[in-house]
Amino acid sequence: MTEKLRVAVLGAGGRMGQAAVQAVEKAEDLELVAALGRTDPLERLLETEAQVLIELTVPDSSEANVRFAVEHGIHAVVGTTGWGSAKQDSLRALLAEHPEVGVLIAPNFALGSVLASSFAAKAAKYFDSVEIIELHHPHKVDAPSGTALRTAQLIAQARKGLPAAPDSTEKALDGARGASVDGVPVHSVRLAGLYAHQEVLFGSEGEQLSLRHDSFGQASFMPGVLIGVRTVTSRPGLTFGLDGYLDLD
Amino acid sequence: MTEKLRVAVLGAGGRMGQAAVQAVEKAEDLELVAALGRTDPLERLLETEAQVLIELTVPDSSEANVRFAVEHGIHAVVGTTGWGSAKQDSLRALLAEHPEVGVLIAPNFALGSVLASSFAAKAAKYFDSVEIIELHHPHKVDAPSGTALRTAQLIAQARKGLPAAPDSTEKALDGARGASVDGVPVHSVRLAGLYAHQEVLFGSEGEQLSLRHDSFGQASFMPGVLIGVRTVTSRPGLTFGLDGYLDLD
Amino acid sequence: MTEKLRVAVLGAGGRMGQAAVQAVEKAEDLELVAALGRTDPLERLLETEAQVLIELTVPDSSEANVRFAVEHGIHAVVGTTGWGSAKQDSLRALLAEHPEVGVLIAPNFALGSVLASSFAAKAAKYFDSVEIIELHHPHKVDAPSGTALRTAQLIAQARKGLPAAPDSTEKALDGARGASVDGVPVHSVRLAGLYAHQEVLFGSEGEQLSLRHDSFGQASFMPGVLIGVRTVTSRPGLTFGLDGYLDLD
Amino acid sequence: MTEKLRVAVLGAGGRMGQAAVQAVEKAEDLELVAALGRTDPLERLLETEAQVLIELTVPDSSEANVRFAVEHGIHAVVGTTGWGSAKQDSLRALLAEHPEVGVLIAPNFALGSVLASSFAAKAAKYFDSVEIIELHHPHKVDAPSGTALRTAQLIAQARKGLPAAPDSTEKALDGARGASVDGVPVHSVRLAGLYAHQEVLFGSEGEQLSLRHDSFGQASFMPGVLIGVRTVTSRPGLTFGLDGYLDLD
Numbered sequence: 001m002t003e004k005l006r007v008a009v010l011g012a013g014g015r016m017g018q019a020a021v022q023a024v025e026k027a028e029d030l031e032l033v034a035a036l037g038r039t040d041p042l043e044r045l046l047e048t049e050a051q052v053l054i055e056l057t058v059p060d061s062s063e064a065n066v067r068f069a070v071e072h073g074i075h076a077v078v079g080t081t082g083w084g085s086a087k088q089d090s091l092r093a094l095l096a097e098h099p100e101v102g103v104l105i106a107p108n109f110a111l112g113s114v115l116a117s118s119f120a121a122k123a124a125k126y127f128d129s130v131e132i133i134e135l136h137h138p139h140k141v142d143a144p145s146g147t148a149l150r151t152a153q154l155i156a157q158a159r160k161g162l163p164a165a166p167d168s169t170e171k172a173l174d175g176a177r178g179a180s181v182d183g184v185p186v187h188s189v190r191l192a193g194l195y196a197h198q199e200v201l202f203g204s205e206g207e208q209l210s211l212r213h214d215s216f217g218q219a220s221f222m223p224g225v226l227i228g229v230r231t232v233t234s235r236p237g238l239t240f241g242l243d244g245y246l247d248l249d
Numbered sequence: 250m251t252e253k254l255r256v257a258v259l260g261a262g263g264r265m266g267q268a269a270v271q272a273v274e275k276a277e278d279l280e281l282v283a284a285l286g287r288t289d290p291l292e293r294l295l296e297t298e299a300q301v302l303i304e305l306t307v308p309d310s311s312e313a314n315v316r317f318a319v320e321h322g323i324h325a326v327v328g329t330t331g332w333g334s335a336k337q338d339s340l341r342a343l344l345a346e347h348p349e350v351g352v353l354i355a356p357n358f359a360l361g362s363v364l365a366s367s368f369a370a371k372a373a374k375y376f377d378s379v380e381i382i383e384l385h386h387p388h389k390v391d392a393p394s395g396t397a398l399r400t401a402q403l404i405a406q407a408r409k410g411l412p413a414a415p416d417s418t419e420k421a422l423d424g425a426r427g428a429s430v431d432g433v434p435v436h437s438v439r440l441a442g443l444y445a446h447q448e449v450l451f452g453s454e455g456e457q458l459s460l461r462h463d464s465f466g467q468a469s470f471m472p473g474v475l476i477g478v479r480t481v482t483s484r485p486g487l488t489f490g491l492d493g494y495l496d497l498d
Numbered sequence: 499m500t501e502k503l504r505v506a507v508l509g510a511g512g513r514m515g516q517a518a519v520q521a522v523e524k525a526e527d528l529e530l531v532a533a534l535g536r537t538d539p540l541e542r543l544l545e546t547e548a549q550v551l552i553e554l555t556v557p558d559s560s561e562a563n564v565r566f567a568v569e570h571g572i573h574a575v576v577g578t579t580g581w582g583s584a585k586q587d588s589l590r591a592l593l594a595e596h597p598e599v600g601v602l603i604a605p606n607f608a609l610g611s612v613l614a615s616s617f618a619a620k621a622a623k624y625f626d627s628v629e630i631i632e633l634h635h636p637h638k639v640d641a642p643s644g645t646a647l648r649t650a651q652l653i654a655q656a657r658k659g660l661p662a663a664p665d666s667t668e669k670a671l672d673g674a675r676g677a678s679v680d681g682v683p684v685h686s687v688r689l690a691g692l693y694a695h696q697e698v699l700f701g702s703e704g705e706q707l708s709l710r711h712d713s714f715g716q717a718s719f720m721p722g723v724l725i726g727v728r729t730v731t732s733r734p735g736l737t738f739g740l741d742g743y744l745d746l747d
Numbered sequence: 748m749t750e751k752l753r754v755a756v757l758g759a760g761g762r763m764g765q766a767a768v769q770a771v772e773k774a775e776d777l778e779l780v781a782a783l784g785r786t787d788p789l790e791r792l793l794e795t796e797a798q799v800l801i802e803l804t805v806p807d808s809s810e811a812n813v814r815f816a817v818e819h820g821i822h823a824v825v826g827t828t829g830w831g832s833a834k835q836d837s838l839r840a841l842l843a844e845h846p847e848v849g850v851l852i853a854p855n856f857a858l859g860s861v862l863a864s865s866f867a868a869k870a871a872k873y874f875d876s877v878e879i880i881e882l883h884h885p886h887k888v889d890a891p892s893g894t895a896l897r898t899a900q901l902i903a904q905a906r907k908g909l910p911a912a913p914d915s916t917e918k919a920l921d922g923a924r925g926a927s928v929d930g931v932p933v934h935s936v937r938l939a940g941l942y943a944h945q946e947v948l949f950g951s952e953g954e955q956l957s958l959r960h961d962s963f964g965q966a967s968f969m970p971g972v973l974i975g976v977r978t979v980t981s982r983p984g985l986t987f988g989l990d991g992y993l994d995l996d
Binding site for chain 4: 442444463465469
């Protein structure tokens, strides 16, 4: 019988953390050995002999937590934001000293969303026009969403050198044509009842391709977290973005 | 055997006009008695004993054409734009002198579009949030579309007195949240391959209602024009908007 | 100051019941006076001076509960299934003896769903083709859904006398063209992640009208329940279907 | 100045052929040197010094046409159906004798459709559930469409070894759950006004990914034909499927 992988969740009191605890408990190949709040001592990771840490805390403490794990040979799957390039570089240097340890930092764990972004980047150069519509619950404070910004940037990069999308608009009300992100129009809808949704529309003469992702709640992140946990042990070094673990080529 | 209704098309050289000529020719209960270009003499309507005029010319000549028809007892179905309230009032006065004649002026003959606008107005007061997305071919010069403006105004009127839709947006790129039309956000997409499409999204806790209309080309206006032709003979006076002829209650 | 309406929930232990309890507690114009399990004595309704009963129990006990309420002058909003025409007739007879009491029995409290069905019935006669796609979570045991069956029947009734939708299908795999419900094709999708969704597609030459409702969870029923509670006190007699309380004409 | 590529269209009288003629004429890097009907002598290809043949005739004559082209050093882009594996093998043998000549045989030239199928195959193993909805004009004789069948087969292949999608359906009307193609449910909608559309729905707990392609008419095939023409000269041997020319990895 295969032994179960020993997993600890840090930030287990938050919404994402609670969902992660449940997801690990339900997975037959994983054993939850610790569910730690943000103030619990990190030594608990050692006492419980965790092999993989799921790090879901806050930007201020995430770096220290992950470095502690790496220094003790524990792999880490990180969903906390705020990992700029300086922090990543520093972590890479640390990982060079621990060549058997793997870390995944993912700004987005929703599998469908990661796939949709990847597909959008691939399709981008084959169409005359592209626009993005993102739709979220009305409690969201920023517009467009971070995912929409990243998707637009990926698309713009893939279209470098191609002619701009045709657009004969002469008179428009302010805002009607959306926000331009690297030349890609992005429209942000805020609607009661929704959670997090995005649609990328591509058009050429006579046809349209639409890539849509709907996230209906926190639960949508868990399949991606589990893929991260199961893969990180065989991927030493730092991987940024869940797509690095997916078989997309 | 019932005699066929005698129909003339004015503006038969334009795209809408050509489609109307074909639609009348295909209809078994209608007879096309004249297909007139914009410079043909209006007397042809009398010589051909037309009973209904389909008027699809240009704003500058539409009023004179319709008044000529009414003065000679010919019903009119009008798709030309530019009929402001002054022209309508003047036409109403003329119709009062010809109480047996009917005129339909319709800014939009697409049945599905007219139905969708009517449904949107009815649904408007039952939801917390509402936004409009309209999508058109990239040759369109105005944004939002006229139909989207009218739909937003109808919705805003139906929501008078209700609380504004919830929206916590604090930092947004210019244009991301669309154009505000009487408080209703409207987003305009311009995409190669598309023709004319509109989606009204309503949301409340736990649910969404979407009303979408797709027009794939000129042909979509013809069923509405034919309903107009068949109904106008029994509706004396001026009717504005095809919904006045539909059974929506 | 207006006094709050005194509301009791029966079946408060079930999922719908719990949601109803929360919804009443949050509503500023309502006061929750009792949250009763299925075995609590009905006399609690009298002791707490409930004015409106929200009945969310099981088919076997619903009739007795509602009759008890009516006999004691308490209005009732009923979400329990199993109210066939015999039970309704018998309830109508009882209500005739209590002419000041109102009862609403609603097979579906999702406002958007009720609106979509009503709109579908109205649009039905204006298009050449119509088909229904309903999509639900994979735990559902019946296909098509009850709502899809009712919608198809409403549409079929509205199209009586019209030609059948065009369909040149000659060779088809079993099931490809869906289930025929009174001549309307209905397609049932079962997909992990979804809750309850329905799309009615209408088509004619050159255009499509789509009416889509998405229910993302139990919460979607509560706005409809609250409309029921607030309206039932001024609608004596039996009303079947939430649409009877909506302003749809 | 680069010389234009010399292109001949065979089957120029058909609908696809006419569209191809127009597309080549509009392309600045291509020169239309011949637009041949099905009965024109193939020697015209030699007289006009065509470099690439666009073959859009009928299954009975396609093979002879393509072999003639290959034997005379002319590349071919083939949209005619009926190229089973025996014909392909035989053509491959001929191409081995003409190692500088390229042939593309594509059952589907709609770029968006080819991309969507490729993306669907890649996404297939990451979700619990998958179903296909294809929607076409009502003149179509087969259901499901050929594209839907191929997409379902690609998906089924990618999911080999994975558990079946969850489905608790116990009582269903005949056809409600669609046709099963290698275990993937496929639903075929036939609606006046539509042309050719397909949606692949993937679902897991809390999320949905939808890949939709809309073809609004013949024009949608031309960008793919042009990619074929421009690429075939540098791809000796036989390529089956436009995806072989796309940069999808």
